[in-house]
Amino acid sequence: MSDLKEELKSKIISVLNLEDVTTADIADADPLFGDGLGLDSIDALELIVLLDKDYGIKLTDPKQGKAIFESINTMAEYITANRTK
């Protein structure tokens, strides 16, 4: 699980082009949206594509996203339980 969390942090930094942010700056429980990393709705779309492309998870209900993308912890848990690749 900890490897997956580090992998997710690297991918988020790369996909969202988070200049000046390193994996060490993102704590596992930090909120990704709002006050935490400060991501927005366009980033949410990028993360949905990331789940589909890299882990074979299709989010059909957009309402699910809010809980899944709450933090690195919640993302890692959801991926572990649902990944198809």
Next chain:
Amino acid sequence: MKKVFINGLSAIGAQPVFEGFAPEKFVLNNEETAFCPVQPSYKEMIAPGAIRRMAKGVKMGIYTAHHALKEANNPVPDAIIVGTGIGCIEDSEKFLNAIIDNQEEFLTPTSFIQSTHNTVAGQIALEMGCKAYNFTYVNGIVSLETSIQDALLQLQFENKKSILVGGVDETAPTTVHIYKKVDRIKEYRDDEDFMHPTSKGTVYSEGAAFFVLETEKKENSYAELTAVYSSNALSKEAVEQFLEQHQLSFSDIDVLFTGNDGSTQNESAYLAFEAYFPESIRAMSKHLSGHYHTASGFALWSACHILKNQEIPAVYRRNQLQKSKLGTILIYNYDQGNHGLILLKAC
């Protein structure tokens, strides 16, 4: 008809021009077939959340627009008008490559959103909170000239006082690759390829230049922007007529600023045009800026400083004619059948 003055300007290009007009810092690059822009640190003026999504062209456009307005004492523009030849090609390439690489699946929104030609004008307006007329002209080599034409018409004939107008173009790897394949960019550099080209293709580059055009002449005005003209054909009679409309003849042009791009494909047009002006000082700019669709913005930026300083730096000169006063500059740009003219007067 009201007169129009250039009261603020800023540029980014292959030379360190964002710092101001310092031709002594210009470096002649005689080796590469594509120049990279010398860019400022954008982080000081664009929010980190916004900058991470911006391609080069958007950043160059926002930076130069901001600094041009600042120099003109931050007027609220009555219009934002941008010219671009190939728009936000970097994000267009990213999006198209993603379609191919991912077999038309997993398409992400950011590069698509920012791939349109009017992204720069839109982002400038968003940064400023400006809801005025916002327009982007995509018209090949005369994209900037067309934008200026729109601005001049609005300033001269409507009740507009201040308009932000500029040109911006960026490069991207696939575009450069394709342009090389079709001889739009040189395979190799010649010894004197801007003065006497011996091969097809230009030396390519990218950049941005923005100008604040206003109907009020100010103490810090650079020049009077008298007229622009663009056409698919340009005879000597048409040039004569253009000049006559502004009470000028060929011999009244003190400096002829041409966009010689180093390609044998365009040389004959430049030679024919230059022959109309045997009494003018001749200057050129693309050996410094490289060629891109809105490179006339770099020439206009340079010409404004030359008129204000009343001096032509040696690095621009093509002949050694001297004039006691520099009163008029005509900028001529040509590529593949399209001609553009910009007429400036000292003020």
